[in-house]
Amino acid sequence: MVLGLGRFNLRQYNAQYYEIYTVRRNTDLNKIPSFRWIKRMLDLQPGERLLDAGSGDGNLLRFLSEGVDVEGVGVDSADPAISIAQSSYPTLKFIKADLRQLPFPAGHFDKVVCFNVIEHITEQETVMREFQRILKPGGKIILGTNIRDSICWWLYQKTIGEHTHVREFTAKEFVRFVSGFFELKSSAKTSGVFRFPRLFIWIFHYFLKGDILVLATRNYFHSVNSSSNSSARK
Template identity: 30%
Template structure:
């Protein structure tokens, strides 16, 4: 059976209890977050920026963006309510600067051309329809904006063993795309100036980055579900979010 949204939801609901204490926070998430923040800082410098983090989990990376880039405003979306709930204290600490919401990566609840940067760190292998997710990330970027996506680097023998054997053995039939497949997905979505960098280490990861062209037309999907988290997206907070125009 192909990996699907229900499996991803089940996996992350189970994982939400220990996510912030996972060894992966040290082994993979920390190094990859630092790499992404270096790239974002290079691109935006100290200018104000609107950043969307897709698959934000408990908000660890979103909070690191705010701490490193105080002029940034961050939106975070995650499919799994329990992950967002576990980040309640972070959302409170950064209220007004980070806007979390429960939403689907294939149906982002934002208008086309909204963000300067879209990030996705270490969750892409859980997305059942990776081409749709990339197309949506491109759609919500302004022309000239950047998509920065990090996932496990599985092309070498060690990466294959870590991700296609060990991770897949624990997480199920997830799919870590090859570097070639990432280039194909980005090009298919209309992104340009595609660049990649491999970060070596015990858990090697690949950063794929590209520049948005003109905003893509609205997707074929109907208006997505949009659910606020922990009282931060009540009517007033929801009004501050950037709605999708369908």
């Protein structure tokens, strides 16, 4: 136990896994730097289509689409996540689907966000190519992950006990990884910490930043794989 917080020892995507996000559902996400950065850089406009890839409990999709008339959809492969999201935010759309083969036509979305998800996936390159496919040319994508060698992530492991990651990145590795699929526009080290006591949380938000976020676009020269299968998913 660190700072009085219980250790969850997370190893599978069951109800206990999503229990850690109960606190975040009752937190103003504008107070968390990573979420503020995502919302500001995504710059959603009325009428746009937004995909939250790996939407979990649905709170990020709720936060991003709040106050903007967008067509947002959250996708997750875990039944408990879809159940929590649908019951928590019944006016939003959530679909159970595999990120390796999304049920949308090519060029369907104006914007895509995938935060703290890619590190859980074995076939990361396959998922990135699928993001290429479903994003419009010129469309924005924001990807974010924990920084593998950060003090913040080490403390999170000691506190929460996260064992569902299959491939983690340093900040430089992640920027390089994303640049292999999209045109980089901006990146930032930020903080998504929300469980630590208020007395300590500002240290993480301003000094021990444990997230790396990347804003990128799909330009007209990026190849789109699986185009032959896109018509089957329309």
